[in-house]
């Protein structure tokens with residue numbers, strides 16, 4: 399989806415009016431008039447605009463009154479209809495409404511043929527009847543405070559599309575995780591039980607955190623990261639975990655992320671200290687309760703799945719254990735193209751070949767060194783050249799060694815659950 403969605407700005411007015419105006423007779427009419435829309439826009443009511451190559455292709459606007467917002471209009475340029483843009487715009491708009499402390503969002507849609515002759519005879523003018531859609535937003539008052547207390551927040555939309563390459567991982571996560579959670583009714587029709595907990599494993603820097611955040615962004619759910627180091631500050635880590643999960647259970651929907659989970663659920667052995675034993679036990683007890691409710695997902699990440707307590711990883715607790723490896727050549731090409739801003743002067747094949755075993759994090763690092771070199775040279779043609787990238791790559795070493803890859807492949811065989 400190659401569009402960008404930004405907040406409405408004053409200089410968007412003409413194109414937004416054009417969009418509203420030209421789409422009104424395409425079944426996109428609204429109970430709000432163009433004049434009302436313009437007045438909302440000029441009084442800085444929430445609105446977003448989607449742009450493709452500099453051209454506005456869609457817009458969504460609302461007005462807020464009290465704790466309720468009315469979606470006034472979603473207008474999509476004809477060529478862009480049916481491509482998911484309307485829901486993308488609505489999601490972005492809702493995000494701004496939630497930030498404005500709105501807790502009820504109303505959207506009145508036009509509908510056909512519902513009124514009889516009687517009214518017309520009585521002097522009524524026939525207007526399309528309405529279907530009234532309403533959505534309750536949780537992030538208000540205590541819920542907003544709760545989310546803040548937990549250090550959680552709504553991430554911006556579009557993080558999913560910003561994960562470059564990694565097509566096979568993206569595909570798998572989309573089919574197994576995102577779609578069943580996003581479309582629970584469709585999942586239920588096919589007897590698919592949406593996942594409640596997953597673990598992502600793989601070498602450092604391969605994009606596990608990035609995927610966790612992208613899933614939350616894609617679902618439009620708040621993202622709460624539990625940091626054991628911060629929880630431990632409260633004294634007893636097991637008790638802190640229990641109270642964090644209790645607060646989380648009050649949230650309507652949420653993605654909970656625990657990074658480096660091997661630190662709180664290590665293989666238990668005679669040598670494990672008893673405090674850590676208690677923490678692991680606590681987490682084991684908390685997961686079933688967490689799994690009971692809809693609209694939540696626990697994502698754990700680890701660089702070392704073999705150090706995790708096997709009881710922790712049981713199928714009843716985690717639905718999927720998904721490996722996230724170093725990017726293959728196609729994925730590296732996508733990542734390089736992302737970091738070189740798609741400049742066609744950059745020889746992607748050369749970079750792909752020179753970055754075997756490099757993780758996305760390594761590539762990002764090398765790209766930054768190359769950009770810095772280009773900046774310091776400050777020549778007329780902007781951006782780093784192939785030569786800058788290759789010389790940056792020579793200065794960096796991939797984080798992941800062949801031995802680590804061999805271990806990771808062995809872990810896939812013994813642990814992956816797809």
Ligand SMILES: Nc1ncnc2c1ncn2[C@@H]1O[C@H](COP(=O)(O)OP(=O)(O)O)[C@@H](O)[C@H]1O
Pocket residue numbers: 560561562563564601602603604605606607608609699733736758759760762
């Ligand atoms: N597919 C990707 N495309 C572009 N950048 C990526 C991708 N995956 C990861 N990155 C970048 O690499 C860095 C490390 O990713 P991260 O998700 O933190 O890895 P991990 O959690 O596996 O250690 C981040 O700065 C992230 O933005």
Ligand SMILES: [Mg+2]
Pocket residue numbers: 603606607608657699
């Ligand atoms: Mg990480």
